[in-house]
Amino acid sequence: MSFELGDAWFRYPRSDHPALRGVSVEIPAGSHTAIVGPNGAGKTTLARLLLGTLRPQSGYALFEGRPAADWPRREMAKRVGVVAQGGPPVLPVSVIGFVEMGRNPYVRPWAPLGEADRAKVSGALRRADLEELASRAITELSGGEVQRAKLARAFAQDPTVLVLDEPTAHLDVAHEMEIFRLVRDFVDAGGSAVTITHSLHLAGRFADRLCLLSDGRLEAVGSPMEVLRSEILSRVFDWPIEVVALDHAGLAGLHVVPVDKGRDPTHSEEPT
Amino acid sequence: MAVKLRVLGTAFFFSVLIFQLASSPGAPFVASAATVQRAEEGRPGGRSDSRDTVWVTDDEGASVAFSRSPRRIVSLLPAATEILFEIGAGRELVGRTRFDSHPPEASEVPSVGDGVRPSVEMVVSRQPDLVILFAGPDSRAASDALRRIGVPVLAVHHNTLADLHLNIERLGRVTGRDSAAVRLSARIRDDLGGIRRITQELPERSVYYDAWWHPPITIGGGSYLDSLITLAGGRNVFRDLASPSPQVSLEAIAAREPSIILYPVHRGAERAPISDRPGWEVLGAVREGRIRVFDGEIVVRLGPRIADGVRELARAIHADSSSRPGWPTAGSEEP
Amino acid sequence: MKSSRSHAVGLLGLALLLVVAMSAALAVGPANLSLPEIWKALQPEAGESPARAILLWVRLPRIVAAALSGAGLAVSGVLFQALLRNPLAEPYLLGVSSGAALGAVAVLSLGLTVGPAGVGLAALAGALIAIATVFRVAYAAGQLDTRVLILAGVVVASFFGAGVMLVLTLAEGRTARSALLWTMGSFGQASWQMNIALAAYSLPAALAAFGLSRHLNALALDEESAAHLGTEVERVKKISYLLASLLAAAAVSVAGVIGFVGLVVPHAIRLLWGVDHRYLIPMSFLAGGSLLVLADAAARTVAQPLEIPVGVVTALIGVPFFLVLLRRGYARKPL
Numbered sequence: 011m012s013f014e015l016g017d018a019w020f021r022y023p024r025s026d027h028p029a030l031r032g033v034s035v036e037i038p039a040g041s042h043t044a045i046v047g048p049n050g051a052g053k054t055t056l057a058r059l060l061l062g063t064l065r066p067q068s069g070y071a072l073f074e075g076r077p078a079a080d081w082p083r084r085e086m087a088k089r090v091g092v093v094a095q096g097g098p099p100v101l102p103v104s105v106i107g108f109v110e111m112g113r114n115p116y117v118r119p120w121a122p123l124g125e126a127d128r129a130k131v132s133g134a135l136r137r138a139d140l141e142e143l144a145s146r147a148i149t150e151l152s153g154g155e156v157q158r159a160k161l162a163r164a165f166a167q168d169p170t171v172l173v174l175d176e177p178t179a180h181l182d183v184a185h186e187m188e189i190f191r192l193v194r195d196f197v198d199a200g201g202s203a204v205t206i207t208h209s210l211h212l213a214g215r216f217a218d219r220l221c222l223l224s225d226g227r228l229e230a231v232g233s234p235m236e237v238l239r240s241e242i243l244s245r246v247f248d249w250p251i252e253v254v255a256l257d258h259a260g261l262a263g264l265h266v267v268p269v270d271k272g273r274d275p276t277h278s279e280e281p282t
Numbered sequence: 283m284a285v286k287l288r289v290l291g292t293a294f295f296f297s298v299l300i301f302q303l304a305s306s307p308g309a310p311f312v313a314s315a316a317t318v319q320r321a322e323e324g325r326p327g328g329r330s331d332s333r334d335t336v337w338v339t340d341d342e343g344a345s346v347a348f349s350r351s352p353r354r355i356v357s358l359l360p361a362a363t364e365i366l367f368e369i370g371a372g373r374e375l376v377g378r379t380r381f382d383s384h385p386p387e388a389s390e391v392p393s394v395g396d397g398v399r400p401s402v403e404m405v406v407s408r409q410p411d412l413v414i415l416f417a418g419p420d421s422r423a424a425s426d427a428l429r430r431i432g433v434p435v436l437a438v439h440h441n442t443l444a445d446l447h448l449n450i451e452r453l454g455r456v457t458g459r460d461s462a463a464v465r466l467s468a469r470i471r472d473d474l475g476g477i478r479r480i481t482q483e484l485p486e487r488s489v490y491y492d493a494w495w496h497p498p499i500t501i502g503g504g505s506y507l508d509s510l511i512t513l514a515g516g517r518n519v520f521r522d523l524a525s526p527s528p529q530v531s532l533e534a535i536a537a538r539e540p541s542i543i544l545y546p547v548h549r550g551a552e553r554a555p556i557s558d559r560p561g562w563e564v565l566g567a568v569r570e571g572r573i574r575v576f577d578g579e580i581v582v583r584l585g586p587r588i589a590d591g592v593r594e595l596a597r598a599i600h601a602d603s604s605s606r607p608g609w610p611t612a613g614s615e616e617p
Numbered sequence: 618m619k620s621s622r623s624h625a626v627g628l629l630g631l632a633l634l635l636v637v638a639m640s641a642a643l644a645v646g647p648a649n650l651s652l653p654e655i656w657k658a659l660q661p662e663a664g665e666s667p668a669r670a671i672l673l674w675v676r677l678p679r680i681v682a683a684a685l686s687g688a689g690l691a692v693s694g695v696l697f698q699a700l701l702r703n704p705l706a707e708p709y710l711l712g713v714s715s716g717a718a719l720g721a722v723a724v725l726s727l728g729l730t731v732g733p734a735g736v737g738l739a740a741l742a743g744a745l746i747a748i749a750t751v752f753r754v755a756y757a758a759g760q761l762d763t764r765v766l767i768l769a770g771v772v773v774a775s776f777f778g779a780g781v782m783l784v785l786t787l788a789e790g791r792t793a794r795s796a797l798l799w800t801m802g803s804f805g806q807a808s809w810q811m812n813i814a815l816a817a818y819s820l821p822a823a824l825a826a827f828g829l830s831r832h833l834n835a836l837a838l839d840e841e842s843a844a845h846l847g848t849e850v851e852r853v854k855k856i857s858y859l860l861a862s863l864l865a866a867a868a869v870s871v872a873g874v875i876g877f878v879g880l881v882v883p884h885a886i887r888l889l890w891g892v893d894h895r896y897l898i899p900m901s902f903l904a905g906g907s908l909l910v911l912a913d914a915a916a917r918t919v920a921q922p923l924e925i926p927v928g929v930v931t932a933l934i935g936v937p938f939f940l941v942l943l944r945r946g947y948a949r950k951p952l
Contacts, residue, residue: 063841063844083844086845086847087846088847091845094842094845096838096842099838102891102892111831114831114832114835114846114848115846119829119830119831399805399924401923402675403647403675403676404647406675407667419725419792420795420798427675427808430674430808432670529786
């Protein structure tokens with residue numbers, strides 16, 4: 011069991027209402043779990059609880075059986091690689107320098123990077139297809155390249171788990187696919203991943219399990235088939251949504267179709 | 283682990299602090315005729331092994347022993363320079379401050395810069411076997427540094443007439459010119475006594491000493507100038523203030539109604555008339571022009587020529603009585 | 618982009634610069650010793666002489682003190698800029714200098730004959746009180762909020778600054794001047810004893826700061842990412858604050874307030890060699906030391922035998938140099 015939340019509640023200090031209310035969920039090892047839900051549902055808060063950045067005010071949040079917030083950051087960083095949101099980088103670090111930071115938990119304070127560390131770094135760069143860009147400044151990279159760099163840095167940490175928060179926001183389809191593919195490859199090789207994403211259809215394609223959050227509560231958890239259902243999604247997103255099973259030219263999957271209220275025949279507001 | 287580190291850190295910090303407090307001995311210097319001892323090692327008492335060894339204690343508690351009189355003296359005190367020349371030890375002077383102007387022979391002695399924050403380097407380069415300087419926080423670093431190098435240092439206070447006589451005596455003893463020193467002291471006492479006898483007969487005038495006006499700074503009871511004013515037959519309206527150079531306000535001056543204002547002028551410096559100062563006409567002395575200008579140079583030097591200074595003050599204070607018979611002019615004997 | 622080779626060259630070059638600066642500083646001074654004289658006097662076989670005394674007991678202590686202080690101030694600047702995420706942060710922003718000034722000025726004004734070591738200790742005490750106060754205010758619920766830190770620092774600095782002004786107003790004229798001169802910064806009080814204490818504080822602190830380099834690099838991204846990379850953010854912030862304050866306090870207690878080094882040196886290094894703290898810290902250490910050694914040499918020779926405050930020189934040298942660097946543009950130099 012990688013992560014486990016038990017009836018976890020959390021409220022931010024300056025806020026009136028709780029961001030998470032009594033969420034209980036297990037994220038097993040070796041799976042790719044996607045966390046989806048509307049804005050403000052509490053997805054990022056959930057991730058922070060999983061990582062131990064925040065401590066639940068009630069209930070528990072465990073990583074490998076121990077409260078996540080109790081884990082020394084260094085130990086956590088050796089096991090969990092994080093690809094967070096965050097704006098475009100401002101620090102003119104080189105890509106390789108950026109990725110090398112992934113080795114921080116392993117390197118002793120006054121010591122330089124060792125051979126093994128360098129090997130991990132070049133391995134990570136290769137996996138993320140960044141070898142050509144290694145000596146460029148990260149500020150010069152495109153959005154998709156920056157995300158790949160963050161992923162490479164996470165790889166350099168040699169983690170067993172990846173946690174990604176909106177890794178493909180603002181990315182075009184090619185870059186989106188790249189990221190999801192890399193994560194899927196990671197999981198196939200034996201790792202686990204937790205991805206927070208807006209992209210329902212990619213979550214449905216790539217994830218093994220989905221957690222649907224709404225207003226701080228866990229609305230549904232299970233396989234994509236179980237969670238991506240029209241009635242559940244429409245209710246949670248407060249917008250009519252159709253889910254269509256797709257089987258086209260060998261591509262199987264679920265197609266999530268938001269309805270255009272004014273136009274589409276079945277769901278038009280005007281009486282016909 | 284973290285606690286242990288913190289304890290260690292604090293312990294280390296405090297041990298360095300304590301180390302800093304402890305004093306450390308210095309390095310040897312040119313083998314000089316004198317040895318230096320610190321006050322902690324005890325006063326010499328009656329310790330002269332040979333007749334010739336002279337012990338002198340300064341105002342920082344250090345005692346200096348001289349088996350022969352110093353040949354290369356650096357004086358960082360203009361008064362000490364004058365005294366040395368007066369008692370005939372001018373030849374032994376090899377360094378003076380840049381302000382030493384008297385006597386004229388002093389300008390032939392090389393200057394080593396400031397007296398108050400002296401350049402240790404300049405002093406040392408004169409290879410002195412005695413350095414005389416002001417005792418005080420500004421010179422403390424220098425006197426410590428010089429002592430560490432092994433140069434004998436006499437750090438003296440020089441703020442009152444008593445200090446003047448004490449320093450004359452010290453310098454006389456150190457240079458082996460005791461009798462000349464005694465004569466100089468006696469001459470000064472006689473001169474001052476003579477002036478006092480005359481001024482006693484004259485009516486006492488209340489005086490405001492205008493040392494500076496922006497802000498108004500005068501002299502208080504703690505300054506030797508106050509005792510000079512008394513000798514000269516005046517009464518300093520601010521003598522009740524202990525500080526040597528207190529900063530006062532126009533209102534405070536007006537409240538004390540000084541009958542005259544003493545206005546020192548220093549060589550080369552232009553001072554604007556007091557009547558130009560806005561608001562000062564509130565003082566009767568200003569309105570009625572009872573402002574006595576005098577040569578500030580003479581008065582400010584607490585040295586062998588101090589009697590000249592008192593005469594100058596007396597002349598200024600009793601300017602309207604100068605026609606009286608028997609009034610001493612500068613340098614003359616009392617009839 | 619700057620390779621690690623260019624970093625190595627930079628480090629070597631700066632180390633060389635420090636050595637050259639120290640040697641040059643040893644060769645200049647009011648005593649005007651010629652190079653052959655200096656060379657001869659430094660030989661181990663050479664006996665005691667004024668030249669040797671000047672070199673080893675007057676100049677060298679100052680040079681070492683300047684090097685250590687400058688190095689400490691520069692590293693302190695790097696740490697504060699990392700901690701506060703603000704390129705304008707400098708060691709004296711958070712009340713260290715005001716606290717130290719109050720301690721020193723208070724002791725000087727009380728007229729206690731404690732000597733420069735005592736003044737230094739009082740300064741250190743004042744600095745530590747200021748540091749502790751700011752820390753107390755900004756540290757709540759296990760977190761060091763950097764915005765509160767800046768505000769608290771500025772406010773505490775103003776408070777102690779007001780205290781300094783109060784003491785100066787009430788103090789005797791001469792003490793006020795010496796207190797003021799102290800605050801302007803000078804290495805005239807340097808001694809080997811003080812240098813040992815200074816080294817004992819500064820060198821371990823600088824070394825510890827260097828050990829934090831990777832974490833500081835991570836913090837430069839943002840706090841949450843740094844935590845994900847294994848950095849104990851609160852602990853690193855606390856340690857950085859304490860190290861930076863200690864370095865600044867040690868420097869201030871030896872030499873008074875010398876601004877500018879902590880602000881400008883880190884920026885100059887960043888402009889030339891990038892933002893990686895693993896190089897930024899050692900390079901700032903060397904560059905800061907060189908700058909202050911040269912500044913002190915200039916301070917004691919340009920108007921010799923008078924000495925101008927070192928802080929004035931660092932500003933006069935530092936500002937034009939820095940403006941030139943800025944004009945060349947903040948070139949994007951990746952790590």
